[in-house]
Amino acid sequence: MIPYRHEPTYDFSKEENKAAIQAALDKVQAELGKHYDLIIGGERITTEEKIVSINPAKKDEVIGTVSKANKELAEKAMQTALEAFESWRKWDPRDRADILFKAAAIVRRRKHEFSAWMVLEAGKPWAEADGDTSEAIDFMEYYARQMLRLSRPQEMLAEAGEHNEMFYQPMGVGVIIPPWNFPLAIMCGMTVSAVVTGNTVLLKPASNTPVVAAKFVEVLEEAGLPAGVVNYIPGSGAEVGDYLVDHPKTRFVSFTGSREVGTRIYERAAKVQKGQIWLKRVVAEMGGKDTIVVDQDADLDLAAQSIVYSAFGYAGQKCSACSRVVAHQDVYDDVLKKTVELAKTLTVGEPKDGNYMGPVIDKAAFDKIAEYIEIGKQEGELVLGGKVDDSKGFFIEPTIFAGLKPTDRLMQEEIFGPVVAFCKAKDFDEALAIANNTEYALTGSLISNNREHIARARRDFQVGNLYINRGCTGSIVGYQPFGGFKMSGTDAKAGGPDYLLNFMEAKTYTEKL
Template sequence: MEVLEEAGLPAGVLNYIPGSGAEVGDYLVDHPRTRFISFTGSRDVGIRIYERAAKVHPGQIWLKRVIAEMGGKDAIVVDKEADLELAAQSIVASAFGFSGQKCSACSRAIIVEDVYDQVLSRVVELTKQLNVGDPAEQATFMGPVIDQNAYNKIMEYIEIGKQEGRLMTGGEGDDAKGFFIQPTVFADVDPNARIMQEEIFGPVVAFAKARDFDHALEIANNTEYGLTGAVISRNRANLEKARHEFHVGNLYFNRGCTGAIVGYQPFGGFNMSGTDSKAGGPDYLILHMQAKTVSEMF
């Protein structure tokens, strides 16, 4: 590419080009010598890349291959036959680890009504115990979010959440010396509410009540995303039902919905969560290669 040659790098060798995605993204995606694109980021940017990569430019003699790992609106479903302490611990860890800045973070807790109040109460209790502050300190559970733009976006969603649900804890931010947001829990949120549908990418979790387990799965699938999800249940029949009917790329039973282990839990989702390319799996390397068959007759 010209940009590489101007930087003194041989064409085809790219380690890192500084600059925002808005500055260099379209150029790199559109260039006729770009052959493969591996992207991790938001839904909207992923869609833009997928669309632009499909166009063949003058001098381009191949179809560009795209791997896209986009957003998520991940849910933990809690059955009435569940270890409720495990459920609460899983929701808190998955929602607020890394300040909720993970595409796999739990941003929806869908609880069968029989145990809704108990799980909600325990999650609020555990959340209030979390320390927010300097991540270099051993006692700190949650540090700041990444920058001012992220802080502003998350705080805007918290304001939306105050209109859509019942604020149970958190809801406050402080950007005087960093971008700190208190872990936030909203209760009694409609499954179609914005904070139940749109990726926030911050320490905010919304609780929704389900009539029964089938209704809980219906709510869990009521999103355009399909990245991760978890089910907390002692009912084997319900776990098997979820195995087939909970439509996410990474599904976990009786644990949180984050923390896939590379090589053990290949990671990737479908629908608007991406191309389900399963990073860390045995087939992932093949996606970066071009197959060639050679035959010889003697």
């Protein structure tokens, strides 16, 4: 089997790469305003009710309109997916994997184009969008290779005169509910992991970024995916989402998003409905309150670089983003100063123009983050940023608060924006205790040259993804399988060697000879 290799990203300081992304942006801007139908069993369906996708950096610019599903169309999609499952589950896993390989090749050829769609629809800066597209390619190729590995018979013991096997089989119809913040990568990974394992899916994309999802479904069609395997049904979470989570024929739900929605899905999926003959599985990734710990033996320049990259990349709109810094009292002032000075160099503006930081995703996010900034002014000292402006787009400056207490709201609640809180610790014991004092356990980072502290963090820092001497964002498929525990989710480890098992069931076969 060909070994997996990570898809490289582009260096946009090079003129040829700048020119390429600009050309892609020009191409995509010429396509803005188009309409995208539902796709159920390969059939395009137009509805009266629409979702209007706008550019968060330029509120008066419509990216596209998308037909909106209702319960009746959700039921039609479910029946279509059930029918398609009966043939799709029988496909040779190698043939299913080949569709993913082809889809990855298509996205690779159109890489800048997909990145440009995310620059405009999701407000992603060039480098962030490029990383998103690379990750989508990675997911397709990695999961295809993992399916080839898992499709082989598992090695079993046997008595004389007996033949034993254990193999994995697909489960049925799954509901895929991806987030807006990685509108291609995570949406793609959640979808193709369920599909390559032989399941059929109902894809309900995030309402902020449905056009990127529509473009991806077109790629799957081009790659040869049979009609009905992926059904594209944007719609309301309260109407379509709840209906499908509750549906007795739903076999599993794959969700990435807020803790509030994730716990609600988990609860609803646990209830056995009339006519339901299985227990539904839920794969949920629900956010974080991620900490970078800086001890007295740290490289302080590295610490500042790690904090700024992790806190302000994509305006802090990552579940892995650094929103808390816990620094040893001996280095606290220096780390804070270096971080502020570095953050001052960041440019904020429309991402299509090459700025480091663009807008937050919408008005609701803007208002929530602005409210947290006001809370921060009461709890700590505003040392950088704090200004907000939604006159043209939803822009918020990189914002740093100092002097926070471990139990302050800015240290406990997920903000999901470009706001980072600094807290002082008297020793490493206290720093680790503060790092672990939230309900989340997704990512964390320790900046240190102290081997004892590094060993203790490895054992006692309660996160699903721990990084030493680097930032706490930027996991790579196949390198750092991603997912956390506590209220961060089910620790399913996307991009890891056992992720596909979430969408299959094991069957043991024994024959007496």
